[in-house]
Amino acid sequence: MNSTELLVDFFRGVARQGPGGDAETKRALELAGLDRSRPLRIADLGCGTGSSALVLASELDATLTAVDIFPPFLEDLRARARDCGVEDRITTVAGSMDSLPFQDSEFDVIWSEGAIYNVGFANGIRSWSRFLKPGGVLVVSEITWLGSRRPQELQSYWEWEYPEIDTTSSKMRVLEQHGYTPCAYFVLPDRCWLDNYYHPLKETFGSFLERHGDSDQARAIVEAQEREMGLYEKYGAYYGYAVYVARKAL
Numbered sequence: 001m002n003s004t005e006l007l008v009d010f011f012r013g014v015a016r017q018g019p020g021g022d023a024e025t026k027r028a029l030e031l032a033g034l035d036r037s038r039p040l041r042i043a044d045l046g047c048g049t050g051s052s053a054l055v056l057a058s059e060l061d062a063t064l065t066a067v068d069i070f071p072p073f074l075e076d077l078r079a080r081a082r083d084c085g086v087e088d089r090i091t092t093v094a095g096s097m098d099s100l101p102f103q104d105s106e107f108d109v110i111w112s113e114g115a116i117y118n119v120g121f122a123n124g125i126r127s128w129s130r131f132l133k134p135g136g137v138l139v140v141s142e143i144t145w146l147g148s149r150r151p152q153e154l155q156s157y158w159e160w161e162y163p164e165i166d167t168t169s170s171k172m173r174v175l176e177q178h179g180y181t182p183c184a185y186f187v188l189p190d191r192c193w194l195d196n197y198y199h200p201l202k203e204t205f206g207s208f209l210e211r212h213g214d215s216d217q218a219r220a221i222v223e224a225q226e227r228e229m230g231l232y233e234k235y236g237a238y239y240g241y242a243v244y245v246a247r248k249a250l
């Protein structure tokens with residue numbers, strides 16, 4: 001297995017690949033204030049194994065296009081969609097969120113939880129805008145500094161991992177600069193990181209290492225994840241995932 005296949009194997013064993021929760025997806029949906037009088041077209045970008053797509057497909061009269069770069073995640077998403085009885089509402093597309101095969105103004109909603117960092121926040125919201133109808137809604141979660149002060153150890157770690165990490169007010173400004181009107185945001189509660197993401201992932205470390213013969217590569221993945229989790233346990237008050245709801249200008 002190469003390093004990408006190992007990472008996919010690592011994250012495939014859990015229900016979600018980033019912080020979040022069904023209740024928080026529903027909360028964002030309420031804040032989005034969608035016109036539910038007609039069927040909606042929604043793109044879920046960086047969908048992973050489907051944590052948000054399954055909620056959206058169950059809650060709404062909508063057709064979803066779920067995009068992820070790794071086909072094994074999409075395979076799991078389709079199996080989960082069958083189990084939930086929503087498979088006829090979800091189409092999966094294997095591809096990169098920075099070269100999407102969509103038409104202009106194709107979607108009422110673009111949704112992306114815990115994934116835009118892969119292409120960068122400003123780049124993502126800029127390049128996705130054309131696929132939204134005028135007045136369409138963007139819901140995107142992004143790692144965000146909470147407040148203006150933070151410990152140096154934490155700052156250095158995240159600026160290395162993701163230089164675009166910034167405060168909520170800066171993210172709002174970036175949305176405005178790219179033709180969106182921010183409508184709402186909220187910060188995911190701790191349990192979205194701990195109960196819904198880190199703890200289930202931690203449970204799989206042993207079996208993951210065993211499957212891969214305790215290889216150096218597999219151990220490096222686990223160790224990197226443990227470092228990220230340790231920092232959250234220590235400094236979680238200083239940063240979080242914020243969910244931003246914004247409307248594309250008419």
Ligand code: SAH
Pocket residue numbers: 015016017018019020045046047048049050051052067068069070073095096097098112113114115118119
């Ligand atoms: N939305 C899911 C997954 C978040 S993890 C959840 O909240 O659980 C980030 C996801 O982005 C992973 O599934 C990863 O495979 C996907 N990804 C990474 N780079 C990508 C790219 N360039 N284009 C599309 N998907 C990408």
